[in-house]
Amino acid sequence: MSDFTLRQVEYFLACIDAGSLTRAAAQCHVSQTAISLALTHLEKALGTPLLVRQKSKGIRLTPAGTALEARCRLLLKQAEELHETASDIAGVLAGTLSLAVSAPLSPQYLPRILEHFSRRYPELRIEFVEGSSRAMQELVQRGEADCALIFTAHLDPGLDGVHLRTLRPEALVAAGHPFARRRSVSLREMSRETLILLDQPPIIDALRDLFRGAGLSPDIRWTSQNPETVRAIVGRGLAVSIVAAKPHSLLTVEGDEIRFVPFSDDLPANGLTLATPAGRGHSRKVRALAELLGTDEAARVH
Numbered sequence: 213m214s215d216f217t218l219r220q221v222e223y224f225l226a227c228i229d230a231g232s233l234t235r236a237a238a239q240c241h242v243s244q245t246a247i248s249l250a251l252t253h254l255e256k257a258l259g260t261p262l263l264v265r266q267k268s269k270g271i272r273l274t275p276a277g278t279a280l281e282a283r284c285r286l287l288l289k290q291a292e293e294l295h296e297t298a299s300d301i302a303g304v305l306a307g308t309l310s311l312a313v314s315a316p317l318s319p320q321y322l323p324r325i326l327e328h329f330s331r332r333y334p335e336l337r338i339e340f341v342e343g344s345s346r347a348m349q350e351l352v353q354r355g356e357a358d359c360a361l362i363f364t365a366h367l368d369p370g371l372d373g374v375h376l377r378t379l380r381p382e383a384l385v386a387a388g389h390p391f392a393r394r395r396s397v398s399l400r401e402m403s404r405e406t407l408i409l410l411d412q413p414p415i416i417d418a419l420r421d422l423f424r425g426a427g428l429s430p431d432i433r434w435t436s437q438n439p440e441t442v443r444a445i446v447g448r449g450l451a452v453s454i455v456a457a458k459p460h461s462l463l464t465v466e467g468d469e470i471r472f473v474p475f476s477d478d479l480p481a482n483g484l485t486l487a488t489p490a491g492r493g494h495s496r497k498v499r500a501l502a503e504l505l506g507t508d509e510a511a512r513v514h
Contacts, residue, residue, distance in 0.1 A: 216257035218291055221284045223250040224262060228281060232270035289355060296495055306335035309497045312348035312360040313340055316412055316439050317484070320459050321361060321505065328504055336497065344412065349487050359498050361505070363456065364483030366414060374486040374494070376505045381422070381479050384446050384453040387462075387469035391452070396476040399423065403430040408451040410442050411435035419454055422479060440465050456482045 223240060227247065230236040237244040255261050262277035273281065295307045309329070313322055322340060329338055341351065345366035351357035352371060359374075367373045383402055385391045391401070399422065407430050409419050416435065423430045433451060436442050439459075446453050447468030455472070462470055486502055488494060494502070 216254050217250075218288065220250040220254040220257075221287060223247050224254055224277075225281070225284055225288065227251065227263060227271055228273065228277075233265065296497070305333040305497055305500060307497070308337045308339055309501065310357045311338060311340045311501070312351045312357040313342050314345045314348055314360070314362045314366070315342045315437075316410055316415060317361055317363070317457055318342045319439055320457050324460070325501065325504065329500075333500070345414070352487055352489060355489070358488070358495070359501065360487040362485055362487055363415070364485040365418065367485055367487055370490060371487045372490050372492075374488065374498075374502045376484040376486060376502060379456045379482045379484055381454050381456050381475060381482070382458070383473040383475065384443065384455045385471055385473060386447055386449040386452075387471050388449060389452065389471070391473050392471040394473055397473050399426050399475060399477045399479070400428060402452060402454065403428040405431070406451045407432045408434040408436060408442050408445050408453050410439055410453070410455075411437050415456075422454070426477070443470055444468070446470055457484070 223236065223242075223246075226236040226240050227233055230239055233244050233247050233251075237247045240247065251263060255263075258276075258280070260276040261274050262280065264272040264274060266272060292307055311325070322342075326338055326340075329336055341348070341357065345360075345362045346368075348357070348360040348362060349366075349368045349371055352360050353368070360371075363379070364373065364375060383391060383397050391397045403423055403426075409416050409432055420432075434445065436445070442453050442455075443459065444464045444466055445451050447464035447466060447470050458472055464470060484505065486498065486505070488498060
């Protein structure tokens with residue numbers, strides 16, 4: 213059997229994920245000819261065709277390609293782990309950290325993560341994807357992400373969790389709102405205000421349960437799936453909201469000032485957690501990420 217390279221395997225998987233040689237070449241930042249040659253060499257080395265090239269319909273896996281896809285993904289994963297182990301021995305963080313981030317947490321933490329690691333560990337590449345807590349943890353379970361940044365209350369029991377910090381619900385109001393000058397506000401007082409809530413399960417369900425548990429019927433006028441939209445509407449004084457994760461700025465995207473006010477009620481605390489594969493321990497990359505996110509600097513509001 214002829215030799216093949218990990219790069220050829222990488223291009224094979226890129227074609228599967230992209231659905232065509234053209235898109236795979238663009239994503240890998242190489243020419244389509246380079247992708248085609250790599251596939252030809254890989255198929256020759258393995259002694260079987262892997263893909264059927266269809267000019268108008270992209271690519272289609274052959275039976276052999278289907279059978280070998282999972283093994284190829286495992287091979288690349290093991291090669292990455294080998295590189296990581298060698299880097300650990302040398303005391304250098306290198307390779308790739310694949311991070312899944314719950315969408316409500318992304319604006320608050322992701323930019324700081326990227327800046328910190330690009331400056332301190334230039335040999336380490338950060339790849340990230342955003343989505344619901346459930347979807348992000350599924351990526352970890354399938355081995356497609358090293359860890360997921362989520363709210364502690366959403367942690368899947370089938371994963372391990374690194375607790376980073378405790379988060380308590382706070383009222384979000386415009387700087388000119390009467391509550392902004394208060395030391396605290398009650399959930400009952402908030403229920404009398406016009407509310408906008410972040411519409412991302414299970415967050416919105418937990419917020420509704422807070423009011424329901426207190427026997428309150430709040431005026432939830434609007435919901436939004438975008439945290440920035442929620443803050444912008446609050447900043448204009450059109451509504452108030454409840455948040456568990458503070459942004460790093462007291463300004464909205466439109467430049468309006470907002471304020472966070474603690475609750476006088478004894479509301480359930482949440483937290484920030486890194487979800488990781490169960491029973492596998494943590495690489496130096498994940499430990500470095502946990503160390504950053506557990507510091508006051510990572511949660512600083514200014």
